[in-house]
Amino acid sequence: MFEMRGWRSVVAGACVAVLLAGCASKTRSPAPVEDRSARAPGMPAVVEPAKPLAGADNAGKPGYYTVRQGDTLIRIALDSGQNWRDIARWNNLENPNVIEVGQVLRVAPPAAEVTAARTAPAPTAPAATVVPPRAGASGSAVPSAPAPSASAPSGPAVAALPPVGTQPAVPAEDEIAWSWPTGNGMVLDGFDEQRNKGLDIGGKVGDPVLASADGRVIYAGASLRGYGNLIILKHNNTFLSAYAHNQTLLVKEDQTVRKGQKIAEMGSSDTDRVKLHFEIRRLGKPVDPSRYLPAR
Numbered sequence: 001m002f003e004m005r006g007w008r009s010v011v012a013g014a015c016v017a018v019l020l021a022g023c024a025s026k027t028r029s030p031a032p033v034e035d036r037s038a039r040a041p042g043m044p045a046v047v048e049p050a051k052p053l054a055g056a057d058n059a060g061k062p063g064y065y066t067v068r069q070g071d072t073l074i075r076i077a078l079d080s081g082q083n084w085r086d087i088a089r090w091n092n093l094e095n096p097n098v099i100e101v102g103q104v105l106r107v108a109p110p111a112a113e114v115t116a117a118r119t120a121p122a123p124t125a126p127a128a129t130v131v132p133p134r135a136g137a138s139g140s141a142v143p144s145a146p147a148p149s150a151s152a153p154s155g156p157a158v159a160a161l162p163p164v165g166t167q168p169a170v171p172a173e174d175e176i177a178w179s180w181p182t183g184n185g186m187v188l189d190g191f192d193e194q195r196n197k198g199l200d201i202g203g204k205v206g207d208p209v210l211a212s213a214d215g216r217v218i219y220a221g222a223s224l225r226g227y228g229n230l231i232i233l234k235h236n237n238t239f240l241s242a243y244a245h246n247q248t249l250l251v252k253e254d255q256t257v258r259k260g261q262k263i264a265e266m267g268s269s270d271t272d273r274v275k276l277h278f279e280i281r282r283l284g285k286p287v288d289p290s291r292y293l294p295a296r
Helices: 002-025 073-080 084-090 111-119
Strands: 064-066 104-106 187-189 199-202 208-210 215-221 229-234 239-249 262-266 275-282 285-287
Touching: 073 084, 073 215, 084 104, 084 215, 215 239, 229 262
Parallel strands: none
Antiparallel strands: 064 104, 187 199, 199 275, 208 262, 215 229, 229 239, 239 262, 239 275, 275 285
16 A cells, blocks of 8 residues: 555656646747837837928028918918918918918018019009009019119018018008098098007998009908908009908909909908908008008
């Protein structure tokens, strides 16, 4: 009996030894190794930076604008004194309705366009007639002459603006004989640099809205929030005028208009009463229209 038990113990011990030996010889998979060479102890892993947006290398340079939250191409064009179609073309925008926060856009014409416009032959229109240049062109529609330094191609539309509160002298070639954009409507609200960027003029629904000077329509639509049905005219390299809150628009983009021509009918689109909001912009900056309009 004792020999049988001893034999069984020996066999059992041998089996246990074999099992242990097998476990010891089994190849184990190595534990995952985390590469910490790219960061210091306790610091998060390095994240690959997002791809820079178009034009990012031009951020902050004269003649360029960085898109902010809430911007639209129409708003950017109005604030820079340019035609939105030109800005879309200068920046190769396939869809002008799609711009991204942080994207950097050219808002001043390339040097090649400025040079071409300056060397173009003078128009043959009568001297008393203001012939607007092609929408968005930066050259002057007068015989070639040394241009003021403020219009150098490397500068942005706002580069030549004076300190706040001062009114720059208007170059002779950019002088315009403005007229009132309505009949005898009362001025409801005057110009204020922070609160109201133009004049609000009262009237009745359907009253005629008139072009305040010869020009070309560079915008006619309702996509600029706060302006309702809006028309923007470009008069020359320096001045734009805007006509907002209309009931009906009577002109189309790229159409040439004459001073005093009926371009819209007064209304109350995107506002609380019937009125015309009228702006004059010099190099994209709103200026007080009452300083340009004749007394009445």
